[in-house]
Amino acid sequence: MEVINGWMPLVWVAALAVTVAIALLIRRRRRRAPGASVRIAHLERLTALPGYRRARTRMQLWLSIGIALTVVAVAASAALSTRIVTVHTVTPEIHNRDIVLCLDTSGSMTGYDVAILDTFIELVDEFEGERIGLTIFNASAVTYFPLTTDYDYVTEQMTELRENMDDPNTDYAYTDGTLLGDGSSLIGDGLASCTQRFDNLDEERSRSIIFATDNFVAGKQLVSLPQAGKYAKDNGVIVYGLNPGDSSSKNYIAELAAEMKDAVETTGGEYFALGDPQAVPDIVTSIQKQETAKMDAPSYVVKTDDPDKYLWIAFWTVLALLTVGWRLRR
Amino acid sequence: MTGLLYRVKSKLSIRAHRRVRGVLDGEYASVMHGKSHEFDELRPYVPGDEVRDIDWKATARNGTPYTRLYVAMRKHLVTFVVDTGRNMAAVGASGEPKRETAVLVAGILAYLAHRHGDHMSLVCGDADGVVSLPAAGTESHVEQVLAKIQSRAVPDAGRSDLNRLLTYVVRRTRRRSILVIISDDEGIDDERARMLRRLHAQHELLWVSIADADPLDPNWRTSPIVDIADGALLPDAIRRSSALHREFAASVATSSSQTIDTLESLGITGVRITGADGAVSGVFALLERHNHGRR
Structure with missing residues (x-):
């Protein structure tokens, strides 16, 4: 008051x-x-x-x-x-964000991809003006759906992809077009492709990639992961890396993990090593929060x-x- | 200063044609008890003459009634007792100040007295003091009496106090006279009744009330109404209450008829005069009732 x-x-x-x-x-x-005035006697x-x-x-x-x-x-x-x-x-929340989910669809990643999709299916309900896109990659990247605000469509597509991934008898049809490169799991190519999914780069929007991969490259990539990280940074894209491969049981790929961590952190993003898909929702939520916090304009009265x-x-x-x-x- | 009596005369000539003026003279002449028995002349009867003065033989001779007139052995004294407190400066029932009505009533009676050859004196005043004018019979004295009333009864005068005037008269007048009490529109309480009874024993009493204006009269709708006694304003909102209107009218009717009734029970003739227009007829009614009531 x-x-x-x-x-x-x-x-x-x-x-x-x-x-x-x-x-x-x-x-x-x-x-x-x-x-x-009229004077009158005996008013009593x-x-x-x-x-x-x-x-x-x-x-x-x-x-x-x-x-x-x-x-x-x-x-x-x-x-x-x-x-x-x-x-x-009033602390205004800015909703002009673009998020691209960049999912490695190599076999080892399926559980994590499903967890990420589950989390985003839930998160989409809270979105208000954010654009979300989904790109999957293996040897090559495929735009599952481009950046959009049509959340019904987004939910539908993500649910469908999630069901396909989760289905033990899947025909892997969803991976169509991801195996066109020289080898498989071309991570650097994947990240660079995901970076290219952002449009209107001259517009002032926040751009981030949720990048889930174990960084286990098998083949000849056109772009190395550090190069892709730099490319993302140059385009103002923040990359959040989720690496299920980075655990003590798999320390034979520790070097790869370190490389990914560096690449992700150059973009200003964060790197999460995880051993269990159960941890995904928490991480995604925390990324969301962090993003939101970063996006907060100065509060005013x-x-x-x-x-x-x-x-x-x-x-x-x-x-x-x-x-x-x-x-x-x- | 001849204006006041002149006004009275013109009022009389406008309001009363010759016959009525004759009647007024006749009625006035009969006010006082006790006449000399020295015969003066015969004249045709005019209404108002006492029946016992009719000369029946002369009447029989001429075919029309004739009245015997007697020589007045002594001049009567008319004493005007006029309340000239500030109440008399208030607005009367007819819309003009009650003072004007009082002057007119006193003027009519004084003029009649003057024509009759009587003397008149004045006792007037308020709570602050009483003044009197000695008895005299000239026209200029009448004028003086009227001018005194006129000049005393102003809004700045003291409060009205009729009992004080009556006490003054009780103490000062020895001679039997016609007392004309021109009062404010007041009632008669026990003390006043006692004094009147006392005065009535000695004098012929004529009572005139000058009626107050109705404070709820719609004629005053646009102007503020002030109590002349203390300057208190009558609130507008109250003046519009129609229930109060009725209650007030009833209470005024009761109290004024009560005053006349009280006077009657004392054997005194009284009249309530509402304004200049009713003055002549009021005085006539007063004299007539006085003369007839006595018989």
């Missing part, structure tokens, strides 16, 4: 005082003017009547109601013009007028005051 025109009540008090002073002045003038013949006392009590009642209403009306008007505002600190209450009080009391005035003049 804060006031904008804190001096307003003083103005109202002053106005009230001036009005009362003028009224008193007029009253005195009227009483003093000898020609205007009238004032002694019980009817007079009743009428006077009634008048005093109406007058006091009128005075009370005036006070309320003036107070409400004063409150109205003082502009009592509620102060909110919003003062909101709430005049309704006082306006209505003033309106009804003035209306009531007119009624009382009419009743007194009648």
Whole structure:
């Protein structure tokens, strides 16, 4: 609660005082003017009547109601013009984000991909203006769906992909087009391809890639992972890396893990080593939060007028005051 | 200063044609008990003459009634007791100040007295003091009496105090006279009744009330109404109450008829005059009732 025109009540008090002073002045003038008033003797013949006392009590009642209403009306008007505002600190969330899920579809990754998809299927409900795209890669990258805000479509596609991946009797049709490169699991190529999925690079949007791979390259890549990381960085894309291969049981690929970690961190993103798909939701959520925090614009103070209450009080009391005035003049 | 009596005369000539003026003279002449029995002249009867003054033989001779007139052995004294407190400066029932009505009533009676050759004196005043004018019979004295009433009864005068005037008269007047009490529109309480009874034993009493204006009269709707006694303003909102209107009218009717009744029970003739227009007929009614009531 804060006031904008804190001096307003003083103005109202002053106005009230001036009005009362003028009224008193007029009253005195009227009483003093000898020609205007009718002097009558034996008014006690009238004032002694019980009817007079009743009428006077009634008048005093109406007058006091009128005075009370005036006070309320003036107070409400004063409150109205003082502009009592509620102060909110608003931290605007910016939703102009682009997220590309960049999933390695090599056999070892399926469980993690499913976990990531599950998490995003849930997260999509909360999206508001964010664009999300899905690219899968193995030897080559395939855009499963491009960046879009059509969340129904996104949910549908992700669910479908998830079902296919999860199905033990799958025909691997979803991997069509991902095996066109020289070898398999060409990670650098995959990341570079995912980076190219962002459009309108001149627009100011936040761009991030959820990059899930074990970085186990088997083949000849066109782009190495560090190169792809640099490419992403140059395009202003932040890469969050999820590496299920990075665990003590698989320390034969520790070198690869370190390479991926470096590449991811050059882009300003984070690197998560995990051994269990169960950890995926937490990680994705934390990435989301982090992103959101990064996106937060500087918070600012919003003062909101709430005049309704006082306006209505003033309106009804003035209306009531007119009624009382009419009743007194009648 | 001849204006006041002149106004009275013109009022009389407008309001009363010759016949009525004759009647007024006749009624006035009959106010006082006890006449000299020295015969003066015969003149045709005019209504208002006492029936016992009719000369039946002369009437029989001429075919029309004739009245015997007697030489007044002594001049009567008419004493005007006029309340000139500030109440008399208030507005009367007819809309003009009650003072004007009082002057007119006193003027009519004084003029009649003057024509009859009587003397008149004045006792007037308010709570702050009483003044009197000695008895005299000239036209200029009548004018003086009226001017005194006129000049005393102003809004700045003291409060009305009729009992003080009556006490003054009780103490000061030895001579039997016609007391014309021109009062404000007041009632008669026990003390006043006692004083009136006392005065009635000595004098012929004529009571005139000058009626107050109705404060609830719609004629005053636009102007503020002030109590002349203390300057208190009558609130507008109360003036519009129609229930109060009825209650007030009833209470005024009761109290004014009560005043007249009280006077009657004391054997005093009284009349309530509402304004200049009712002055002549009021005085006529007063004299007539006085003369007839006595018989």
